[in-house]
Amino acid sequence: MRADARKNYSHILAVARTVISEHGADVSMRDIARRAEVGLATLLRHFPTREALFEALLCTNLDALTQKAGELEASDAPGAALVTWFREWLAFAQSYRGVVAMMAAAHTNPESALYASCAAVHSASARLLLLAQAEGTARADMNGDDLFALMTALGWAVDQPSFAPRADHLVLLLASAILTSRPSGDG
Incomplete structure (x- = not known):
């Protein structure tokens, strides 16, 4: 260029x-x-295309988010790492209004310019969930698809002005629905 x-x-x-x-x-x-x-x-x-612009914009953010998940995978407290992951995801989702809907649509469309980035976040989420499940701090009856759906719902909710002020509370509610024991240091 x-x-x-x-x-x-x-x-x-x-x-x-x-x-x-x-x-x-x-x-x-x-x-x-x-x-x-x-x-x-x-x-x-x-x-x-609009998607090409968003891919370029989001790629840096999603790569950093996926890298953060890699760091969290090394945690000796997988349940707490999962709560931190929810907060990281939420910060990302709040950085661009409307991005969650785009990611949800791209998640199942391999032709989408955002597909690879969404798949990386989905995989990172699933790995963090598996670690918490192996530790016994996360429900065994859910999988990475369930977690990604809940994270997407959380991202959508806090994109709404009426729910944005309750973002951290919603993170804790989500965590309490997924975790079988409350991790230390989750605020």
Whole structure:
């Protein structure tokens, strides 16, 4: 990529991150181009679809989230690690309004640009659940799909203005529904 194209690419991503955090995932590509002070054709040359733009935006965040899960897998308290994972997920979900719905749709669509990133988060969640189950601190009657569905529901709920102030309480409710014993240090 030429230097000027790389600069435009980075600038568009930075502006898109700001615009989406302010107005949610439904913001138009035209609005993003306008705020980035580039033509719509320039935006579409870099990001031919809305999903391609979100993939580029979310990739860094999802990679960091997946890396955090890897760190949590090394914890000697898998139940507490699972609660920390819920909080990390929630912080991510709250960073871009509307992103949870996009991820839920992409999760089952291998053609989606977001599929690989969603699959990595799903796998990381399942591994953390398995560790807590092996320790005996998480319900044995659920699997990674169940956990991902609950995390998606939690992300959707706190995306609603009426539930956002109760985010941490909802994390603790979710944890109490999944964990068979309350891990120490969960706040």
